[in-house]
Amino acid sequence: MTAKSKKTALQNGTGRILFVSAGLMLVLMGGAVFFSPYLDSQLGNYKEVLFLGLAMVITCGSHWFLLETMQSPQTLSHTERVHATNEKLRYILNNITRQVESTLDNKGTSTGVINIVTDKLAVTLIECAEVLAERTAHLNATLQTGSNETLEMARETLLPLIDETADAITKYLNVGENVDAQLRERISKAQHLLLELRGALAEFAQQKPADSSAELSACIEQTGAMFDVHLKIDDFVNQQLEVVSNDTNESAIALVLHMRNLSDNAENLVRYINAAITKISAMDGGVNESVEFIVRIGHFIQEIPAKISADIHSIQGASGVIDGLSHLVDSIKEISFQTDILAVNASIQAAHAGDAGLGFKIVADEVRKLAVNSNQAAEMIETGLSEARKTIQDGLKFKFLDEVMQQMSEAARVMDVVQELENSHEDARQYYRTLFTVINQNNTKLAADIAEVLGSIQYQDIVRQRIERMQSATQRRNQLLLQFMEELERTNGHLADDFAEQMNIVLNDYIEQESYHGNSLNSDADNNQPPKFELF
Amino acid sequence: MAKTILLVDDSVTMLMSVKNNLEINGFKVETAEDGLKAMEKLNAGLKPDLIITDINMPKMGGIELIKKARALPGFRFMPILTLTTEAAQGKRDEGKAAGATGWLVKPVSGADLLKIIKQVLPGA
Structure with a gap:
């Protein structure tokens, strides 16, 4: 800035010297032309030497003046000094304003980017947590039905969701770190530049001419004071940025820890589901075998009455045939008896006939023998039939008993199988009860973790508000700087308002605003803070 | 029957995070982006069991919303909680x-929020 002022003064001085020297050279050339005949007659060949000498004198003189001008301090008029001062101040303030505007601007630069990015990521996180909660609730409902296929589906949907949530958190952390680093770097650069400008201003104030006016001194002093407050605002903004940085960091760590718990619980849940699927399959196999056996036995038992009925029909048929044969034996016996009587009567009649009946008596005896033999044969048949009936009845009786015994044996096995089935059912009930208890515990933990994740995401809103307060303070400051510049130009350095005081008001308002919001993660440690929760 | 909560906040993040937390825990949640929209819902006949509102919002802030809601018939004894970044005693007194029932400073964990809701909503 000082160099620029000097340069302007030098340009003015150099211009004057060049103008004078060029004028002298023209006068010399004019004289040479005008007095040429006279000088030729008087000096002859020495004329050129004379003009060359004069030209060299003019050139050397102008150079000497030029060197003098460059080395000697400039003496400027009051107006020039004020103008130069204003120009320097304008240069400084332009730099400040440009730097400030590029550092803290609401349209697309760091703070705006922070708000947009963190907001978007927070929304993604919340959506993930919402879907996770919904699907775990669905999983719980699915477990109540106990279907293997739905369990598989629940497991398949749960795992990618956990990955999606973890990805969202990783992105949140990465972007948060990048944005925070960029913002802090910009602030650091801006502060560095401002410090340099403050140094330049202090140097300028020291170099100001001894006879400078009181307005000029006041103007420079006020500019310096504004710089001091400006730097204080930046310091405070930087402190708030550190708080923001710590808050986002702590919040991110809390998020990661909650997500880790969430992930662990979800993995436990998946492990239990896997074990449940395996065990349920095994139990299903055992139950199916038992059921098949019972169905087989059921069919056998169902067939038994039909078999018994058929057997009874067979026995009744055989008995009927044997009874029929018995009637035939009786008929033979009757015939034999009547034949015997007939033979006896024939013998009596043969005896009455005397010798004439001797032949007839022989025949009658033979017939009687035949009757006796017939009777004996009939009795033999009757005995045989009785034995046959007895044998059939005994045989059927034994067969029936065998079947009954077999049936009893099968029935006894059915009881064992039913007992096994009941045991399996009891095991399954116990297993399901334990499984539901464990899964409910995990679901409760999941729900608690999801709630904590959602609570941690609230820091996005707190950070947003803190940044908005920063933006408000820096915008007020920048506006004041612009007003200061306009006033400086308009009044030509004769400032009526106390801009440094107004800048102080901006700083104090900002500090006061921040004091109303005790929401840093570390604010709990501060005993002077009112309680976080209060019921009136 | 699920209790209804009207949640008022100009931050989408806050609305989503608190709404989800409450819905997971069995509450029915209605939302509004500022005090004006909340009043529109209340005037349209919404009768929540609890109102949770932010303080600093565009169009109509939380304090004004509480005052206007308390003036409505049937809202005299309804619990109204504030959920805000404001922590200063002066603002709390305001x-x-x-007519606020309680003052909660952000952030509030899910468990803490439920505990406080159960205090102001017995049987919830």
Whole structure:
């Protein structure tokens, strides 16, 4: 800035010297032309030497003046000094304003980017947590039905969701770190530049001419004071940025820890589901075998009455045939008896006939023998039939008993199988009860973790508000700087308002605003803070 | 029957995170982006069991919302909680004078929020 002022003064001085020297050279050339005949007659060949000498004198003189001008301090008029001062101040303030505007601007630069990015990521996180909660609730409902296929589906949907949530958190952390680093770097650069400008201003104030006016001194002093407050605002903004940085960091760590718990619980849940699927399959196999056996036995038992009925029909048929044969034996016996009587009567009649009946008596005896033999044969048949009936009845009786015994044996096995089935059912009930208890515990933990994740995401809103307060303070400051510049130009350095005081008001308002919001993660440690929760 | 909560906040993040937390825990949640929209819902006949509102919002802030809601018939004894970044005692006194039931400073963990809701909503 000082160099620029000097340069302007030098340009003015150099211009004057060049103008004078060029004028002298023209006068010399004019004289040479005008007095040429006279000088030729008087000096002859020495004329050129004379003009060359004069030209060299003019050139050397102008150079000497030029060197003098460059080395000697400039003496400027009051107006020039004020103008130069204003120009320097304008240069400084332009730099400040440009730097400030590029550092803290609401349209697309760091703070705006922070708000947009963190907001978007927070929304993604919340959506993930919402879907996770919904699907775990669905999983719980699915477990109540106990279907293997739905369990598989629940497991398949749960795992990618956990990955999606973890990805969202990783992105949140990465972007948060990048944005925070960029913002802090910009602030650091801006502060560095401002410090340099403050140094330049202090140097300028020291170099100001001894006879400078009181307005000029006041103007420079006020500019310096504004710089001091400006730097204080930046310091405070930087402190708030550190708080923001710590808050986002702590919040991110809390998020990661909650997500880790969430992930662990979800993995436990998946492990239990896997074990449940395996065990349920095994139990299903055992139950199916038992059921098949019972169905087989059921069919056998169902067939038994039909078999018994058929057997009874067979026995009744055989008995009927044997009874029929018995009637035939009786008929033979009757015939034999009547034949015997007939033979006896024939013998009596043969005896009455005397010798004439001797032949007839022989025949009658033979017939009687035949009757006796017939009777004996009939009795033999009757005995045989009785034995046959007895044998059939005994045989059927034994067969029936065998079947009954077999049936009893099968029935006894059915009881064992039913007992096994009941045991399996009891095991399954116990297993399901334990499984539901464990899964409910995990679901409760999941729900608690999801709630904590959602609570941690609230820091996005707190950070947003803190940044908005920063933006408000820096915008007020920048506006004041612009007003200061306009006033400086308009009044030509004769400032009526106390801009440094107004800048102080901006700083104090900002500090006061921040004091109303005790929401840093570390604010709990501060005993002077009112309680976080209060019921009136 | 699920209790209804009207949640008022100009931050989408806050609305989503608190709404989800409450819905997971069995509450029915209605939302509004500022005090004006909340009043529109209340005037349209919404009768929540609890109102949770932010303080600093565009169009109509939380304090004004509490005052206007308290003036509605049937809202005299309804619990109204504030959920805000404001922690200063002066602002709390202002909220209390307007008719707030309690003052919660952000962030509030899911468990803490439910505990406080159960205190102001017995049987929830």
